Amino acid sequence: MNDDLAALSARIDRTNELLQRMLAEVAKTPSTHAIFVDAGYLYAAAGRLVAGTEDRRAFDLDAEGLIEALIDRARTIFADSRLLRVYWYDGARRRIHTAEQQSIAELPDVKVRLGNLNANNQQKGVDSLIRTDLESLARHRAISDAALLGGDEDLVSAVEAAQGYGARVHLWGIEAPEGRNQAEPLLWEVDSQRTLDLDFFKPYVSRRTGAAYEATTARPGRDDVRFVGAQIAAKWLAARGRDSLAELLPGHPYLPGSVDQDLLVEAEGLLQYSLRGQADLRRALRDGFWEHLQGQY
Numbered sequence: 267m268n269d270d271l272a273a274l275s276a277r278i279d280r281t282n283e284l285l286q287r288m289l290a291e292v293a294k295t296p297s298t299h300a301i302f303v304d305a306g307y308l309y310a311a312a313g314r315l316v317a318g319t320e321d322r323r324a325f326d327l328d329a330e331g332l333i334e335a336l337i338d339r340a341r342t343i344f345a346d347s348r349l350l351r352v353y354w355y356d357g358a359r360r361r362i363h364t365a366e367q368q369s370i371a372e373l374p375d376v377k378v379r380l381g382n383l384n385a386n387n388q389q390k391g392v393d394s395l396i397r398t399d400l401e402s403l404a405r406h407r408a409i410s411d412a413a414l415l416g417g418d419e420d421l422v423s424a425v426e427a428a429q430g431y432g433a434r435v436h437l438w439g440i441e442a443p444e445g446r447n448q449a450e451p452l453l454w455e456v457d458s459q460r461t462l463d464l465d466f467f468k469p470y471v472s473r474r475t476g477a478a479y480e481a482t483t484a485r486p487g488r489d490d491v492r493f494v495g496a497q498i499a500a501k502w503l504a505a506r507g508r509d510s511l512a513e514l515l516p517g518h519p520y521l522p523g524s525v526d527q528d529l530l531v532e533a534e535g536l537l538q539y540s541l542r543g544q545a546d547l548r549r550a551l552r553d554g555f556w557e558h559l560q561g562q563y
Contacts, residue, residue, distance in 0.1 A: 304416035495554025
């Protein structure tokens with residue numbers, strides 16, 4: 267009996283020793299963070315803040331300098347963590363890199379991921395790419411923290427997926443001259459929020475002098491956008507019928523991704539104005555869409 271107790275005690279001691287070694291190794295392993303940049307949001311919000319326009323043709327952006335500034339900001343915030351890389355999400359026709367995107371892809375510690383760009387110059391598939399990367403990196407414990415520069419409500423599912431595997435998601439936004447350019451549901455889900463101001467972006471964004479293109483369309487009001495949402499809802503209902511409406515209503519206030527994307531693209535065509543980075547106007551658009559549908563049910 268004494269021999270059995272001695273053997274058991276020895277096994278417990280060995281187990282404790284192994285656990286102590288494992289804990290020591292874990293303590294020595296640095297935390298890891300990554301930066302996820304929705305370039306559509308970045309160009310729209312930073313362009314509007316610094317150059318007074320969201321149109322990429324009207325201003326230049328020093329992507330290399332800005333990425334380095336983002337890395338430095340993350341280094342300050344995540345002081346005891348190492349950078350995995352910067353993920354840069356943008357759109358391109360047939361997913362073929364532009365010259366600018368190619369130069370960004372060649373930067374160290376940067377991974378460019380491309381969604382498609384449709385005929386109205388709207389990104390498609392970018393949000394799903396962000397979700398895939400966030401979820402995969404969190405699931406494999408490749409990152410402990412994610413800095414997400416974006417504002418679209420569609421990113422909520424990406425945040426939830428990463429958090430489900432234990433990663434912390436920190437939302438970075440860009441100062442808005444008026445209103446808000448990030449969706450409230452996204453702000454509610456993240457672990458922390460920070461806003462990068464005008465002084466942060468000034469060195470990296472400059473309006474083109476003598477640019478061939480000048481933005482002339484004024485920013486529409488919320489009531490105008492809400493009315494357009496109702497117009498599109500009327501067309502949607504006429505084309506699909508009440509059965510489709512019954513399937514859609516249980517998801518309120520959220521729209522399926524395909525419906526929401528079609529709504530955005532059609533609204534921008536009618537308004538002749540980009541709603542990228544305009545969380546308040548996109549919310550008004552969805553409100554108008556839902557109000558019309560619920561009024562018909």
